[in-house]
Amino acid sequence: MKPAPFEYLRPESVAEAVATLDLYGGMARVLAGGQSLVPMLGMRLMKPSAVVDINGLAEELGRIETRGSETTIGALVRYSDAETSPVISERLPLLTTAIRHIGDRQVRNRGTLGGAVAQSDPTGEVALVALTLGATIVVVGPAGEREVPAEEFFVGSYANVLAAEEMITGLRFGVVPARCAFFERGRKHNDFAVLSLAIAATPEPDGTWHDVRVGMGGVNDRPVLARATMARLEGARWDGATLAEAAGLALEDADPPDDVRASAEYREHLLPIHLRRVLAAMAKEAEHG
Amino acid sequence: MDEAIEITVTVNGTVHREAVEPRMHAADFLRRVLGLTGTHVGCEQGVCGMCTVLLDGEAVKGCLLLAPQLDGHEVRTVESLAEGGEPAPLQQAFKEAHGLQCGFCTPGMLMTATALKESGRRLDREEIREEMSGVLCRCTGYEGIVNAVDAVINGGARTVAAEAGEEER
């Protein structure tokens, strides 16, 4: 299980990295945390001509920055750093919680948020949170920088809109709803999700909920929003009947895979049950302050 | 293509300058180039944790790091733990708690636990299990390992009964 030969390149700036990617025209891969890329190289599932190591670019890519209500997390910020960042736990608590479900300590010490988004695993926690919170993915290529809403970024299983000569520089989050919850079920501790749910919403004093966002992982070829559920919950009081109905609507946006972790049928069975329970727990918690 | 890369890396306090193939991972570098065979390789898929070493003080999986990436960094391996032939407290604790059997996972466990200890965090047993979950053991059922780590980071071994009490509160 040793990789095929490749050239190892270590650019000194993002601009140089992009130029390198451009030069190799799709035959180069960006190496960030390496937690997914390196095993794929070893299994020879990928045989790039060059590996572009961006780990030296922490100055440009390794910061967590705030500007007003906006929070930008550099692509090279590692899970462990995000997990313990007071800025993230205060502004994006959903992300803090979600990260605890990723891999193990060693993987979190190396894996990066940008790498997670680029990997576009349908069960990926960071992708799910980005989607749920309406983040944009900041991308840079030979033509300059562009921001892609997370909803447009993921286009299939391990597939996204990133061009071969582009790379992710960061994740940008705006204002997020007041309350959130993250849920995950896997076949073993912190394994890839059979089902994951990310929810954010703001309860009003009158008992109604607003800005409702419900994201789902593991139930489609990419992380998806439960749009029908969101519509049903928006502006509504979250009583038992409403939640049961709303949770059932989540199936409209689900098209789960059959794989070694669970059958499609079982994922469809679990989805409304756990969604209802998580929503009910949020509603109960809001009631009690 | 595939040209050797010159790197300078400090391993267990010694500075090494070596030319490495890009397609060699860090665990193979430590084992085959430096002869530090205490770091084991179990899966090369980033799951089993046998190859865990400390990179600038943090536990990482050596099979998921390319050797050229070590350039300019500091690595610690299991060979660094005993000082002057005296076992480190963690090593002693593993021995006392029967935290090893075949010993193949032991270096990975020890390095993961070393980083945990150095972080200064105090953890309950569930948290210890979570922090140690990146290294698989097929021999011990983990009980002795958790006992050893608990003893070292919390200063005293606790029993299953104590663990039960903790879960209940």
Add this chain to the structure above:
Amino acid sequence: MSDGVATERRAPGVLGAAVPRKEDDRLLQGDGRFTDDVEPARSLHMAVGRCPFPHARVESIDVAPAVAMPGVHGVFTGVDVAARTEPISVLRPVPGAVHLPFYALAQEVCVFEGQPVVSVIADSRQLAEDAVEAIWIDYEPLDHVTDTLAALEPGAPVLHPRQMDDNLLVANPQHRGDAEKALQGAAAVVEGRFHIGRVSPLPMEPRAIVAEWRPGARELTAHVSTQVPHLVRMQLAESLRLDEGDVRVVTGDVGGGFGLKLGLYPEELLACLHAIDARRPVKWTEDRLEHFRASTHGRESVHEYRVGADAEGNFVAMTDRYTTDLGGQNSPFGSAQLSSIVFSGPYRVEDGEVERRVALTNKTPIGAYRGYGQPEVDLAREVLIDRLARKLEIDPLEIRMRNLLTAEELPWRNAAGAVYDSGDYPRCLQMVADAIDYEGLRAAGRGPGADGRYRGIGFTAFVERTGYASAKFLAKRGSRFGAHESVTLRANRSGGIDLFTGVSTFGQSNETAFAQVCAEVHGIDFDAIRVHAGDTRATPLNTGAFASRTLIAGAGAVRDAALMLRDKTLRIAAGRLEVDVDELEIAGDAVVARADPARRVSLVDVHTAAIVGQGLPEGEEPGLESTAHFEPEDAAYAYGSAAAVVAVDAETGEFEIERFVLAHDSGRIVNPKAVEGQVRGALAQGFGAALTEELRYEADSGQLVNGTMLDYFVPTASDMPRVELLHTEVPSPVTPFGVRGVGETGTIPPGAAVANAICDALAEFDVEISSLPITPESVWRAIRKAGNGGDGLEG
């Protein structure tokens, strides 16, 4: 002799003490010596090209592109192997089975995905893998069969048409009494078909070999990660057409075996053959992709089991017709053979029938795996006993108590002919029932509780065969090894003892346990004993470490060798001290007179005198060394009971094991910490196979779909349920010191106890569980399928 020794001992009770392990210091410091740690200068590296199909004819192989690559030093295909080697021999054949030649590289047809087809040696593993990629192999895929029972259906593709007309390798029926008649007269009969999933033993160290050949010396040295160095030496010599004396197998530390490293594999033979050609050391370390496809799997079987009882719940008969999946080839140990021997468990069953069938399928060969049939049959029997209890409206604890053999009834010969030696089976069951407060829990009801979950309790009682009945028993079955173990002790001039054993060290704590026995019997300090394990050049020819037999046989060999050494040591000392031998004893580092401890001579002096042959008593021969071979009189049966308490979410099928209590008896315990470690470790594997682990083949493609560490779910520290252990210590009358084996106990109870607990929780809905692993999804499916009101559970 066995009991006399314990009372004669002078050392302060090292046998039975939780002494720190001899193995630990090196392993804790990264100074273990595993096979991949060995790399002689100028080593070449081997990579193996494998068949990607479950069943395919090799039409052509073009190795030219690989041969032409710089850095490549040799390529083999099946033709080379057929011309120059003999097929790999089976060490533990199935009685009556036809011989299926198993060459190291495929001949014409491949019968499983991952079967070696070509091998290459090159300057580095990377280059060797590049070369394998460059070899063009043209395959013609053939119809395949991966399902165990489907393989036995008429019309299934036949894997070995030259040797067989179908895929049934053999059927071995055994019986006593007339089970059919007994069942006809029974008040209640339950029957079920149980599927036990295919799993990987998955030692954390993959297999590895480093081979060196010196043609002038005609000496092959093979460093191999194996449980049985002497058997691998025999197999290498046979397959390579060498004399056994030409072959040396060196086994250092082994990173776990669990049955997977029992006997020769194709890659080991290939590395040796390459080394012979290249006249350079050749190294191969299995990677994890290969491991899942080319190292033996375990467990997969289907049990069709029946239990009958009278109206009071007394068992009248048990029958088990089961099929083990062998995979595509007969590996050196083949599929599990112990389900037959312990099929009726610890119960009083006079009439019984058991039939073992072995089916060939287009999958990786199955080999030995810790438990070797015992966890499989435990699931079938114990789940049926619970169903029977429900049918007769008898409490599941009560029905077991009523049928367990009592201490007074032992020894007992079961319907398969196995003799259970001694023990108190009901006591263990009562201990686990008390530990969980069975009556209190039962009174609290099944729920659903405040958390919406149902609570259930599951029991299992079992026996575990440890060691072998006898060499005679093995001979009848054609086994190519004995039931004995052999040890050499050699005094050294530092006043210590070098202990040589062919049992390699892979986590059993054998070095520690052997030294404990030696110190106990001989009297020397535990620390003064140095254990040298696993080098066939130095160690006496033995059997090896498997079947929980190491200590059962090994303790006797150590004891006998230590007694011989002690006697001579005392004779020499008696001469020097001018004291009668009977008045002397060995105490730590010296021989002393009991009556006058000031009269002493150090072991340094006694050993040196013997070694140099100077200053010995008249007529005493020089040298101080002893070798003993010991065969125990019979197998010893360990036993135990477990109770699981689970909480089940009936809506989702998700469940949690809230308590798991195991009470077991491993006879006299040599080292309590080592025993606890063995039990807990085996339980972890038991829980893995019961709950998460399963190698899955997709029927249409015949491909292994989860052959990576990412997709094969090994329990982590966070996945283990909390386990409470209880012990009893009834000595076995058939072994030295009364020890029983302990290595496999923990693998047996998890599946049955958890299955029974879940079914108990959902008893009012008649939920049945009949397969492993038990996953939330499988529980949900069982709930849906339940005859009576499964729907009512949802929503």
